[in-house]
Amino acid sequence: MAKTAAKKTARKKTTGRGRAADVTYKSYLDLPALLAAQNPISDVGNGKHAHDEMMFIVVHQTYELWFKLVLFELDRIQSVFGKKVVADADLRVVSASLARIVDIMKLLVRQLDIMETMTPLDFLDFRHVFRSASGFQSLQFRELEVRLGLAQKDRVGYDGKSFENFLPADDRKTLHAIMKKTALIDQLDRWLSRTPFVEMSGFSFWKTYRKAVADMIEGDRKTVKASRKMPAAARAAELEKLDNMQAQFALLLDRKKGDAALPWRLSQKALQAALLIKLYRDQPALQVPHSILNSLMDLDELLALWRYRHALMAQRMLGTKMGSGGSTGHDYLAATASKHRIFHDLFTLSTFPTPRSRLPKLPRKVAEKMGFRYWDKAE
Amino acid sequence: MAKTAAKKTARKKTTGRGRAADVTYKSYLDLPALLAAQNPISDVGNGKHAHDEMMFIVVHQTYELWFKLVLFELDRIQSVFGKKVVADADLRVVSASLARIVDIMKLLVRQLDIMETMTPLDFLDFRHVFRSASGFQSLQFRELEVRLGLAQKDRVGYDGKSFENFLPADDRKTLHAIMKKTALIDQLDRWLSRTPFVEMSGFSFWKTYRKAVADMIEGDRKTVKASRKMPAAARAAELEKLDNMQAQFALLLDRKKGDAALPWRLSQKALQAALLIKLYRDQPALQVPHSILNSLMDLDELLALWRYRHALMAQRMLGTKMGSGGSTGHDYLAATASKHRIFHDLFTLSTFPTPRSRLPKLPRKVAEKMGFRYWDKAE
């Protein structure tokens, strides 16, 4: 990306501030190039293209434009999180860029409505022209997945192979370079791990919290045991689930284990901080971090939703026929919806929080640290 | 439903046309009753309710109001399809009611956005108050599923039991009565089976069409065999899939088999008609039927999407904890998204259609029958 952008800027360097007067709507948006890029190749006779091919091209091109913007916003987010110290003043732009990405993702889910104004029969008129091509090969979307933190080993296999095999050689190379950089989830881990309030002298948060969660799990256990409607097998399954939850929770709090032994992508320290942020999100210093975690969950969910709608559409268009590019369409996409989750650990945390009424109260000293300095004189 | 409505009308019978002058906005919408029905029961101390419980109640109540409207539109659709002869003039209201249902379903998917303005922690403040209650118990939603045609045997098991066990006795009785009536999918089957153009003297459509599809499958087979990128195992799997498709197609056209032996919910005759409608949808007599089939696919897809978003939300709110009502939340909901499909056969048809260029042309006589009478003199 970066390189291409540099080249572009060079090409355009004559257009500086001094030349602004000459800028027209058309030149500013490079419309001659943009509007010449829709070139249907189907042939339904008499030199005509299949009517819906134009729609198909435009929908995909708008997707690519939005992906470009999503990656651009991700640049800003990663640049802030990549700094040695993440300044509080920089968190607003992180929050703003995430909110924008979330809104774009909502639009992209909605946008599939337009694709579905095409019927399967209309699609058949030109489906064959790109038999070996597929949205599967979108480099920008792959870049997005990689930069957010989707690990190669967590990917759903595709016809028994890694998706990389289906990319052109240069794209594969570009992607490999991107894989070497720190992903957002790892930057997030580092940032969370440094949250200052998790361990503070004399702060017995974890001890109190541990008890609150243990009580909650115990309560659930009693409810299950007392449930007359639940068949024996289901009851056993539920109780086992509670045992697992308790075990997971022990892992979360047990400081001796190394992160590699834990079932999470995020480190123990980062998870503890995330939990603290969720629980005490009303504290001034945690309000913006909390909204950032929330947006990351929104994003994760919207990516899953987009994949799922995509899967439904594939089924509608193709039935059980091969997807374009040789994929198995619906099944592959539906599998990615449930497995390509990146910020999944943030959802898992919902297992632990306790009702606010049982929340251990923050010691006054700790709470004060989470406030603004401007009160210092006012008080 | 019907009974309640009757009772209501009785209660209100003083409000006839003659009294219209006395109707106010408030009385017309029965606002005193409507706005008194939001009664939070949580207790977070000091006699206060958990703040987000009101939102939770309102969101669910709006869902129930929309479900009522969806069932009401379904009444009109089923009443038309329930007639001995379905008049062409009645198809417009079927089409209009379906379009309205589809638009409502889109709103219901969108509406989950508002539920997600609640964080898991906020939910924990009052989740316990309805531990044994759950959206799972919505009688109207169950009615919708049953009336569309979701068969009991096709339902995802729930804690190893039928969902009925979780309904109050009177609701179960109501639902059983509804199950005895003809579902929409069966009415659709009957209507499609009577489509007049499928078999017409001298019309060799099926013969020609059979050849067109066979050619298409053969083409796909060659492509797979020639694909250098596909590993041997994947190639074998694809070829097997094509064999299955060919076998399925044989089933669709083979008149000797009984419907019970076929892998579809719709009868062979109905499927053939649906295929004809899809292929020749430009013919005047098939334009509205085609839009009806399209809307049914939209509806099926939107129900799946709604279930899936619901599943994602359950995961966000509850992590891996028990869902309310004892359900396992996310997993159950995600399973229903992929398995509770009712008009699935209409999607399967997308396997068969051929590119328009290979479509057998309708004989002039048959095409004429599909036109309007008003041309008779004009020509």
Add this chain to the structure above:
Amino acid sequence: MAKTAAKKTARKKTTGRGRAADVTYKSYLDLPALLAAQNPISDVGNGKHAHDEMMFIVVHQTYELWFKLVLFELDRIQSVFGKKVVADADLRVVSASLARIVDIMKLLVRQLDIMETMTPLDFLDFRHVFRSASGFQSLQFRELEVRLGLAQKDRVGYDGKSFENFLPADDRKTLHAIMKKTALIDQLDRWLSRTPFVEMSGFSFWKTYRKAVADMIEGDRKTVKASRKMPAAARAAELEKLDNMQAQFALLLDRKKGDAALPWRLSQKALQAALLIKLYRDQPALQVPHSILNSLMDLDELLALWRYRHALMAQRMLGTKMGSGGSTGHDYLAATASKHRIFHDLFTLSTFPTPRSRLPKLPRKVAEKMGFRYWDKAE
């Protein structure tokens, strides 16, 4: 447009069906050109661009891509309506293209959400770079307005001048050529005017209908006179309005007047046909025409809504400052929302229809003509 497209096809003519095997996702969508067309020109120091300029560019470019698709769908619609005889079989694609345009317009209104993730302050960082450029200069949007039928004389003045003065010379020329072609509203007029059922031997529809409407207006007049809550001045105004309505209605039915003397853009004959279609839309032959009229009203409304949201956004971004391109922003846009209505006459028709219960019944002979031929033998 046409010319450019031709040139493009020429440039790409090597990409025929035979070469489909070489098509990749990237080449098919011309991604190298597409993704090189975002070139911010602002300078906030250190060689950096204002962050939100990229978003600004991408949003506008997606608008232009969608406009291209809307114009493409309009091509198909106008090509059908431009034929000597509009075949019933062709109405489905008109209806499908209109539905797609309507769905795209909904997306475009929704898409402004993303623009509004930018704050006015962010906009100020780069607003000056295109001072003389403006969305006002979008040739494609102007083409859309002209081809739908927005007449030059009905346009809101812009800084006391025609908008044309702000277009580059070549765009102005292109637009003038488009103005010379028949607009959709004129094609619609011709099509409606030929509706066969408006005048049929022995059909006394107009006579009966005239009486039904007269009765309705008289009823309204009585209600106004009896309204105790209405102050005298308001009552007088309402009565005057009813008088005007009655006068308008007389114009609609009076065959002697020429169209030039009438207050509508559509001809008297076309309006009468539109009214007939609305009233008897359940008749098979009128179902699809009715849905076409409905979509045109949707489109008209969505264009107004888009302009209005645009006006609100301008106000938010610019306050009362000059819009880009020298426009007065909010006020100009808000004025176009209410005045640049093209299918306004279809809305006016809502003044006339009568409750269904008072609808004159169609003579059996006329109704029969509106049905399909396939019943001929069945009966």
Add this chain to the structure above:
Amino acid sequence: MAKTAAKKTARKKTTGRGRAADVTYKSYLDLPALLAAQNPISDVGNGKHAHDEMMFIVVHQTYELWFKLVLFELDRIQSVFGKKVVADADLRVVSASLARIVDIMKLLVRQLDIMETMTPLDFLDFRHVFRSASGFQSLQFRELEVRLGLAQKDRVGYDGKSFENFLPADDRKTLHAIMKKTALIDQLDRWLSRTPFVEMSGFSFWKTYRKAVADMIEGDRKTVKASRKMPAAARAAELEKLDNMQAQFALLLDRKKGDAALPWRLSQKALQAALLIKLYRDQPALQVPHSILNSLMDLDELLALWRYRHALMAQRMLGTKMGSGGSTGHDYLAATASKHRIFHDLFTLSTFPTPRSRLPKLPRKVAEKMGFRYWDKAE
């Protein structure tokens, strides 16, 4: 509202935490009452109601349910702003409630889509039954307007009268009581006016800022004068506009004038604070206040958009006929869209901000005050 709620709670007081086990989905949502409240009263013969009346009722009832929730969220917001000192820790819930209201308003705009699945002709079938009733009489919507801060004197006249005359006596009384309470805009004014950073010893912000804005206006003036494309009359108008802007800006900064003499609803002090928040929104202490101001602008814009879409719908349904309730429909609604703006002053501020590059830098001491205490030791 409050009273009714109290009564309700009394009626339900048996349902406490101890009884939670008995709660069912049906009882929790009070479905028997909720689903009995849809009672069409039209009569199209044979004891049948007009089909679309049910949709009409359900749409309005869901609006009223959402309004109830919006008012409930407003309760929380106003309770925070009503406190003597607004704690920073409470701003998160203000921000969350505002975000929820904004999302609900988006849904309400979207929801009109469903109303528009009704054609004008369908509406005519039952429009007469509530001739004197109208959405105009929604007490909850009036309460919303009043509590946000729409002043009686700023309202668009309605048939030459105040809208109050159309309300039932008890509703009018309820509304008068609400009018006596402090509106949100006045609470906002008080909160903004107390922003601590506006005046700080040695802080010459206003002086520097005044110069920056003056420079910007001067720049615009030069551009206008140099614009060759602008006709003389338009140029004169633009220059006059710039003069007005400069005069307005003088008002904003001139400390001698009293607020009553100023053209704004918000006080001079509040506006200055709002400007400071906008300009230095990246400072930790201003991030959440900035997002609150943004949400208020969203809300104001969405209310206008909702009114405008409503106006378009009225035109479609009724043409130029009288609206229900005697209103003139479209024109009244369109007028309220542009005139019933409550947080308009926040939009006006967009006139003043300067490009970031010219922003006076905050003195280190002031900036420090806007940070968190937890850094104190870290540094």
